[in-house]
Amino acid sequence: MNTLELTSSIELSTTTADLTAPVISRSDVLVVGGGPAGVAAAVTAARSGAKVTLLERYSSLGGLASGGMVLVLDDMINGQEITVTGVVSEYVERLQKLGLAIVPPADDRKTSEELWNKWGRYGTFDFHSHTNPKPICYAAAFDPDGWKRVSNDLVREAGVDLRLHSWFSRPIVDNGVIKGVICETKLGPQAFMADVVIDTTGDIDVASRAGASYAKDNYLTTLVFRLGNVDTKAAEAFEQANPKEARAINRKIKRLLGGAWELWWLKTPIDGVVWCNAPHMSGFDGVDPADMTAAEFAARDRISEAVDYVRANLPGFENCYMLDVASQMGVRQTRLLQGEYVMTKDDVTQRRHFEDTVARGRDYYYPYRSLLPKEVDQLLVAGRHYSATPEAQKMSREIPPCMAMGQAVGVAAALAVENNLLVRDVSALDIQQGMRRHGADPGDVPSSNATVDATAAVPA
Numbered sequence: 001m002n003t004l005e006l007t008s009s010i011e012l013s014t015t016t017a018d019l020t021a022p023v024i025s026r027s028d029v030l031v032v033g034g035g036p037a038g039v040a041a042a043v044t045a046a047r048s049g050a051k052v053t054l055l056e057r058y059s060s061l062g063g064l065a066s067g068g069m070v071l072v073l074d075d076m077i078n079g080q081e082i083t084v085t086g087v088v089s090e091y092v093e094r095l096q097k098l099g100l101a102i103v104p105p106a107d108d109r110k111t112s113e114e115l116w117n118k119w120g121r122y123g124t125f126d127f128h129s130h131t132n133p134k135p136i137c138y139a140a141a142f143d144p145d146g147w148k149r150v151s152n153d154l155v156r157e158a159g160v161d162l163r164l165h166s167w168f169s170r171p172i173v174d175n176g177v178i179k180g181v182i183c184e185t186k187l188g189p190q191a192f193m194a195d196v197v198i199d200t201t202g203d204i205d206v207a208s209r210a211g212a213s214y215a216k217d218n219y220l221t222t223l224v225f226r227l228g229n230v231d232t233k234a235a236e237a238f239e240q241a242n243p244k245e246a247r248a249i250n251r252k253i254k255r256l257l258g259g260a261w262e263l264w265w266l267k268t269p270i271d272g273v274v275w276c277n278a279p280h281m282s283g284f285d286g287v288d289p290a291d292m293t294a295a296e297f298a299a300r301d302r303i304s305e306a307v308d309y310v311r312a313n314l315p316g317f318e319n320c321y322m323l324d325v326a327s328q329m330g331v332r333q334t335r336l337l338q339g340e341y342v343m344t345k346d347d348v349t350q351r352r353h354f355e356d357t358v359a360r361g362r363d364y365y366y367p368y369r370s371l372l373p374k375e376v377d378q379l380l381v382a383g384r385h386y387s388a389t390p391e392a393q394k395m396s397r398e399i400p401p402c403m404a405m406g407q408a409v410g411v412a413a414a415l416a417v418e419n420n421l422l423v424r425d426v427s428a429l430d431i432q433q434g435m436r437r438h439g440a441d442p443g444d445v446p447s448s449n450a451t452v453d454a455t456a457a458v459p460a
């Protein structure tokens with residue numbers, strides 16, 4: 001078998017004849033990517049009266065919140081004020097009704113050793129604070145399958161036409177205007193046409209291929225896993241009574257994992273099941289299949305070794321077992337849109353308020369221009385790949401803020417369709433008013449700690 005000869009005769013690139021694909025649907029608004037930002041965008045556009053199609057490559061909705069098993073909703077407070085509302089609040093309410101979300105009550109949102117001991121291991125604390133212990137705050141620990149169920153209900157109730165198992169492969173662009181997309185499916189390529197397309201793939205798959213400018217970087221990659229049959233009461237009692245000894249064991253575990261935040265395990269709404277946000281690995285490109293294959297192998301090797309050690313050494317974990325490993329690698333950052341406005345680290349840390357602010361994170365603000373590509377018309381972007389520098393994205397990409405961006409583009413897309421406008425011509429004021437109608441905070445009224453001086457209030 002002359003493998004070498006075969007290999008050397010392979011072309012380095014190939015071009016296929018242009019493909020033919022049946023048109024499956026024509027919608028007002030087409031959302032590509034069913035993660036937190038995508039579901040928020042699709043539901044909001046549909047509730048605004050638009051005919052909406054939502055495409056998702058995997059078998060369920062939720063993106064990193066379900067498939068990546070990212071289990072704490074945070075970054076939605078500015079002091080005691082809850083700054084991210086709307087669809088994310090609906091998730092919290094519905095998950096709580098199912099017994100699948102845990103939220104500290106208002107009276108417990110304070111700083112004390114006692115409250116830390118009660119809530120710290122749910123991860124419902126202000127991770128930006130430098131106090132010791134950190135303040136307990138409004139945040140939610142939730143169950144990943146519960147997130148899928150609530151997503152299904154929201155999408156179904158809003159009348160969104162959902163297509164799972166549909167992998168976006170190329171945009172349909174005519175004269176700088178996006179007209180639809182092609183998906184790869186088991187039935188072959190399928191085309192979906194729309195007046196407005198929203199890219200919520202997390203890696204600007206659609207916008208990058210449609211010709212929008214982007215930056216490329218990477219940050220920590222994590223394959224989350226969960227352990228079952230953990231005696232969390234015993235584990236917490238041990239670490240509270242023996243902080244020094246517990247720190248030494250946890251240091252060793254984190255070394256075996258090869259990287260983790262201070263608390264490498266957190267409690268979940270299910271008794272005895274803990275969430276492990278580790279191992280943190282750097283240097284992997286989240287859109288490169290070869291890198292992602294290597295990351296999957298590296299992560300599983302580290303997890304196996306660490307779990308053996310945990311069982312043998314950490315009180316409360318003696319009889320634990322590996323419940324599951326996330327079906328989706330936790331990729332935090334890849335391609336970032338470089339759109340009409342590029343958010344900087346200063347904008348985030350200085351809490352810069354913009355005239356065209358349409359969504360809010362913790363204490364920072366997203367201008368509508370950071371959701372608009374420069375080069376392509378009728379295309380909007382929302383979620384972790386929004387227009388930001390890599391440094392700014394790291395601190396402004398949690399699930400609730402991504403959902404706020406999703407709601408803003410859902411409102412904008414519906415307004416564009418209703419008024420026969422280009423999406424870039426939709427007024428920020430109209431989006432702000434639409435956000436309020438949907439119960440979401442558009443951040444149009446700056447908080448007292450926002451930077452609103454003449455240089456900072458960047459005009460739209």
Ligand SMILES: Cc1cc2nc3c(=O)[nH]c(=O)nc-3n(C[C@H](O)[C@H](O)[C@H](O)COP(=O)(O)OP(=O)(O)OC[C@H]3O[C@@H](n4cnc5c(N)ncnc54)[C@H](O)[C@@H]3O)c2cc1C
Pocket residue numbers: 032033034035036037038055056057058061062063064065068070071072073074075166167168169200201202203205221222223224277329330331332382383384385397398399400402
């Ligand atoms: C390990 C880890 C821990 C984190 N911890 C927290 C935390 O504690 N709290 C918090 O709030 N945030 C956390 N984050 C951040 C947060 O999870 C993400 O930033 C957030 O989920 C981004 O939402 P999104 O909708 O923009 O993108 P994603 O969640 O990535 O969703 C994108 C969706 O698009 C789909 N998609 C992608 N490409 C295609 C395609 N070509 N065709 C069709 N569909 C496609 C995906 O399958 C997915 O459903 C964490 C992230 C990681 C990785």
